[in-house]
Amino acid sequence: MRRLTYHEPESLKDAFALLEGHGETAKLLAGGTDLIIEIKQETKTPDHLISLRCIPELQDIDYSNGELCIGAMVTHRMIEQSKLIREKFSLLADAVDNLGSVQVRNVATIGGNICNGAPSADTAAPVVALGAKLVLDGPAGERQVNVEEFFQGPGKTALAAGEILRAIRIPTLPQGAGSCYIKHSRRKAMDLPLLGIAVIIVPDDNMVCQEARIALSLAGPIPFRAKKAEAFVTGKPLSREIWEQAAQVAVSESNPRTSFRTTADYRKKMICALIPRAAETALRRVNKAWMKG
Amino acid sequence: MAKVLEPQIKDGQLLKIGQRVPKLDAWDKVQGRTQYIHDVKLPRMLYGKILWSKYAHAKIVSIDTTKAEKLPGVRAVITGYNTPEIRVGFIKDNPVLKKDKVRQYRDEVAAVAADTAEIAAEAVKLIDVVYEELPGVFDPEEAMQEGAPLIHEEKGSNVLKLPWKMLCGDVEEGRKKADFIVEENYTLPFVTHCCLGTSGCIAQFHANGNLTVYSPTQIRYLAQKDFQDAMKALGLKGKRVQVIQTAIGGGFGSKLDTYPFEFITILLAHYTGRPVKLVYTREEEFFASPGRQPVRAKISQGCTKEGKLTFRDVDMILDNGAYTSWGATTPSVMMMPISSLYQVENIRYVAKCVHTNNIYSTAMRGYGNPQATFAIESQIDTLAEKAGIDPWEFRMLNRNKPGEITPQRFEIGSCGMEECLVAVKEKLQWDEKRGKGNGRGVGISSLIHVGGGARIYKSDGTGTILKLDDYGKVTVLTSASDMGQGSDTVLAQIVAEELGVEIEDVEVIMKDTNLEIWDAGAHASRSTFVGGNSALYAARKAKEEILEFAAGMLKEPKESLYLRDRMVYSRNNAEVSMALDKLLRAIHFRTNGRQVVVSEFYDPPTVMLDREMKGNFSAAYTYGVHGVEVEVDQETGHIKILKYVIAMDVGRALNPMAVEGQLEGGCAQGLGYSLMEELQLDKGKVLNGNFLDYKILTFPDMPNIESVIVETIDEKGPFGAKGIGEPPLVGSAPAIANAVWDALGIRIRDLPITPERIVAALEAKKGS
Numbered sequence A: 001m002r003r004l005t006y007h008e009p010e011s012l013k014d015a016f017a018l019l020e021g022h023g024e025t026a027k028l029l030a031g032g033t034d035l036i037i038e039i040k041q042e043t044k045t046p047d048h049l050i051s052l053r054c055i056p057e058l059q060d061i062d063y064s065n066g067e068l069c070i071g072a073m074v075t076h077r078m079i080e081q082s083k084l085i086r087e088k089f090s091l092l093a094d095a096v097d098n099l100g101s102v103q104v105r106n107v108a109t110i111g112g113n114i115c116n117g118a119p120s121a122d123t124a125a126p127v128v129a130l131g132a133k134l135v136l137d138g139p140a141g142e143r144q145v146n147v148e149e150f151f152q153g154p155g156k157t158a159l160a161a162g163e164i165l166r167a168i169r170i171p172t173l174p175q176g177a178g179s180c181y182i183k184h185s186r187r188k189a190m191d192l193p194l195l196g197i198a199v200i201i202v203p204d205d206n207m208v209c210q211e212a213r214i215a216l217s218l219a220g221p222i223p224f225r226a227k228k229a230e231a232f233v234t235g236k237p238l239s240r241e242i243w244e245q246a247a248q249v250a251v252s253e254s255n256p257r258t259s260f261r262t263t264a265d266y267r268k269k270m271i272c273a274l275i276p277r278a279a280e281t282a283l284r285r286v287n288k289a290w291m292k293g
Numbered sequence B: 001m002a003k004v005l006e007p008q009i010k011d012g013q014l015l016k017i018g019q020r021v022p023k024l025d026a027w028d029k030v031q032g033r034t035q036y037i038h039d040v041k042l043p044r045m046l047y048g049k050i051l052w053s054k055y056a057h058a059k060i061v062s063i064d065t066t067k068a069e070k071l072p073g074v075r076a077v078i079t080g081y082n083t084p085e086i087r088v089g090f091i092k093d094n095p096v097l098k099k100d101k102v103r104q105y106r107d108e109v110a111a112v113a114a115d116t117a118e119i120a121a122e123a124v125k126l127i128d129v130v131y132e133e134l135p136g137v138f139d140p141e142e143a144m145q146e147g148a149p150l151i152h153e154e155k156g157s158n159v160l161k162l163p164w165k166m167l168c169g170d171v172e173e174g175r176k177k178a179d180f181i182v183e184e185n186y187t188l189p190f191v192t193h194c195c196l197g198t199s200g201c202i203a204q205f206h207a208n209g210n211l212t213v214y215s216p217t218q219i220r221y222l223a224q225k226d227f228q229d230a231m232k233a234l235g236l237k238g239k240r241v242q243v244i245q246t247a248i249g250g251g252f253g254s255k256l257d258t259y260p261f262e263f264i265t266i267l268l269a270h271y272t273g274r275p276v277k278l279v280y281t282r283e284e285e286f287f288a289s290p291g292r293q294p295v296r297a298k299i300s301q302g303c304t305k306e307g308k309l310t311f312r313d314v315d316m317i318l319d320n321g322a323y324t325s326w327g328a329t330t331p332s333v334m335m336m337p338i339s340s341l342y343q344v345e346n347i348r349y350v351a352k353c354v355h356t357n358n359i360y361s362t363a364m365r366g367y368g369n370p371q372a373t374f375a376i377e378s379q380i381d382t383l384a385e386k387a388g389i390d391p392w393e394f395r396m397l398n399r400n401k402p403g404e405i406t407p408q409r410f411e412i413g414s415c416g417m418e419e420c421l422v423a424v425k426e427k428l429q430w431d432e433k434r435g436k437g438n439g440r441g442v443g444i445s446s447l448i449h450v451g452g453g454a455r456i457y458k459s460d461g462t463g464t465i466l467k468l469d470d471y472g473k474v475t476v477l478t479s480a481s482d483m484g485q486g487s488d489t490v491l492a493q494i495v496a497e498e499l500g501v502e503i504e505d506v507e508v509i510m511k512d513t514n515l516e517i518w519d520a521g522a523h524a525s526r527s528t529f530v531g532g533n534s535a536l537y538a539a540r541k542a543k544e545e546i547l548e549f550a551a552g553m554l555k556e557p558k559e560s561l562y563l564r565d566r567m568v569y570s571r572n573n574a575e576v577s578m579a580l581d582k583l584l585r586a587i588h589f590r591t592n593g594r595q596v597v598v599s600e601f602y603d604p605p606t607v608m609l610d611r612e613m614k615g616n617f618s619a620a621y622t623y624g625v626h627g628v629e630v631e632v633d634q635e636t637g638h639i640k641i642l643k644y645v646i647a648m649d650v651g652r653a654l655n656p657m658a659v660e661g662q663l664e665g666g667c668a669q670g671l672g673y674s675l676m677e678e679l680q681l682d683k684g685k686v687l688n689g690n691f692l693d694y695k696i697l698t699f700p701d702m703p704n705i706e707s708v709i710v711e712t713i714d715e716k717g718p719f720g721a722k723g724i725g726e727p728p729l730v731g732s733a734p735a736i737a738n739a740v741w742d743a744l745g746i747r748i749r750d751l752p753i754t755p756e757r758i759v760a761a762l763e764a765k766k767g768s
């Protein structure tokens, strides 16, 4: 019978000490909405749970010096209710709006979502598109990792033994940017995405694309930027046709898989269908008329 | 002889019938007071756990239980080799603990009783089973082929010796008469009940050898009989079995059979001499209690130029899985829509149930009807299209009518099909919305179901014992079952109406085979009709007795007296009245006094189906029509339900709120069946056995349901009511498929109607 010892350190220092003391037998616990399930299914079998709930420096959303800094323990509900995020980083608000249910969002954290490394994580594509940096802290000191390098494979991350994700640092988007994340799922709640699409666009006054970022999740083993598609739209007028063509390019960069949840073919079709829609919403959020011609 | 009850509507007005009475169990449930099997604890109770098969098809070479037996806290480890054989199921082909061979992942190989559930779970992992894998067969059509692996060697074939067949009129003649004929294939998936309360039971032996089983069963008395049969194997023949029904956390047909786990629990209790509780985990609930049979249907129908149906010809193959439950008899209910939905004289129906190494399935709400109606009603649209007739007009033309006798010899009494069709047409704005082909479309589907019990056994009765105490309170001991459908509430309303008391004065008890009379079970949408008539008749008997005495006491003719507002009154004399409780005390407290206690056993006036599968097996038939407007996203294949209307002829709505609850709940289940539910199996193994991957609708996914209640006041039903437990889920899928057709001109013939299927069909259409 599994016996778990629950620890509740009140500082990062104490958390590190516990991690070091218990080594492999310890797991960090945030909201537990991924971890507890894995423990019940016995795919993870820790003896010690180290809760991060009482460590003050992990709990806040901070916006200063042109940068958004989200503590690892910030819940999805806090993100959902942050006016600042909804205005300035709309795609991140999109990502949590339909994540699980209110009950799940009340406890589940963005840190847990990222550190779990699941291809289906709803915040993954948005943070990739946002070019976030992850602040990792550990016995060897603090380091910062680009989020794209953090995801290494399904369930695999760059997190080293004994390390804790402290915060997600997100640079402010350029002036006049619009963004959108589409979670493509079967149900309206309590469902994982079959595909995640994050789009950020910066148009100039003539509706020509100055910058575009397209990040996809579940279009391959890890979330990634569709760089060729981005390059394709950059410098072009932002019309529906251009986005449809860009979506085709994005498909060529993708490698989705067939599982019992859906087929690779359907996912590819959805990339085609939804990139233009995400772009459309992103542009609408820039608050300019679009696609007049 | 069965009694036909006249609805007795006295003094003009019904006071309790027709009221929107909140379900009596609601507060207990939302406050967590209800005792489910999960909550019940007995002194000295142990916990049981089953070791399931590791293969879909394999020989059992050996089972070594030594390590498990040595684990501290383990009290018994049983296998097929150290226990007497008990076989269960409709044709008793399912040994509760498998010996020699496993035939599905749902097979029970060994079981443990231990001091805690955790120890039991740990112990089963310590049991070493050596298997020798056998080739399996997972497709019923492959299983029918020569040389396919045999699931039960002794049966000689994978096709069950339950040849379902029905012939009416002359199908060849019907084909000749037809100006238009359509032939199509439809497939329906494996879906499961998704009861929020997982399966489980507690078995307890008493010092005298009698057995008590606590179980959330839908069939107290049939379960009692099954357990009684098993007592012989334990050398306890002649001992008594008592079944105590705990609150049912969802039934939907899953609990109208007995299963190996219940007998395993009994065995564990027998060998340990202690009460044993065995409750499924959610994962077990998904793979060890699945539901509706997957069906492949080939159907053709024909009609004249004018649109009159001339014949219906249906062949079906059902995946029975490895063993045979009551679910294998669902073709007998499929016959109902095939023979009696719309007027069609010439009918042929043949169905085969075929063993595979898939997990075996059970009965599920609708009992075959949703599968058959999907094929029939989708095809009504394709046929109407071919004949160039509006599908609504086509349905009106062929509709069933009150008083008709159908080819299967069902005596249709009340029938509100026309009213339902008219109501749905109007609410949907059929004429304005139909035929646009612009991604929005409307579709309808009719349905028929039994609404007056169904004589599946020799008796279709329900018993009631009713007593009045010295305070004017009524206790109703009924053998009916409530599993959330609201039987207790409706029975209380019926009794309160008849005895002129308040609903809160009536306590309905439905729980214990030692206390109540027999009942056939909560199936076939029969509890309100049969249980309701039983309660009504019992109440009427009690009323007679009370009024008889009152007449003497108050010196008024009995005929002039009536009960109302907890009083007895005289119609003749406004001066005369007496409080009911006072009257009851007067009956009791005197020499040779007594308390008023009556009993009634009501069995509807029906017959069993004969050898040709014909005969009036239900005392009433319920009709309904689903109507839906959809918008289909042509890129993603998502279906948005813009409007959902359901009109049901319920005879009389005893409690409109409860009727709406049934209609909405049925539609939620029907929408799940239509759009997303499917238990996915890979070589017999469930892939999506959890609520993330087995998708039922969540609240945000659920459209608003507009319910139209049509009342036809059935002459045989209690106060005119007919059963509506199952029917609301029957017509969803064809209505949606028909709406998708109207929206985009694509015909989806396989459930569920997933976005993938829509996108593929649109592509195929573009290609052609």
Ligand SMILES: Cc1cc2nc3c(=O)[nH]c(=O)nc-3n(C[C@H](O)[C@H](O)[C@H](O)COP(=O)(O)OP(=O)(O)OC[C@H]3O[C@@H](n4cnc5c(N)ncnc54)[C@H](O)[C@@H]3O)c2cc1C
Pocket: A027, A028, A029, A030, A031, A032, A033, A034, A035, A036, A052, A072, A073, A098, A099, A100, A101, A104, A107, A108, A109, A110, A111, A112, A113, A114, A115, A116, A120, A121, A122, A123, A159, A163, A164, A165, A166, A190, A191, A192, A193
């Ligand atoms: C019903 C339900 C619905 C869900 N729906 C969705 C959905 O729609 N979309 C979606 O993306 N996810 C969904 N999830 C998954 C889950 O809720 C999210 O991934 C959530 O964000 C995980 O966060 P948590 O705080 O609960 O993490 P936990 O379970 O506590 O932790 C997850 C993993 O991350 C590690 N970890 C956590 N914090 C840190 C840290 N600061 N530093 C280092 N390691 C850390 C833990 O050790 C663990 O391995 C759902 C889960 C449930 C139960």
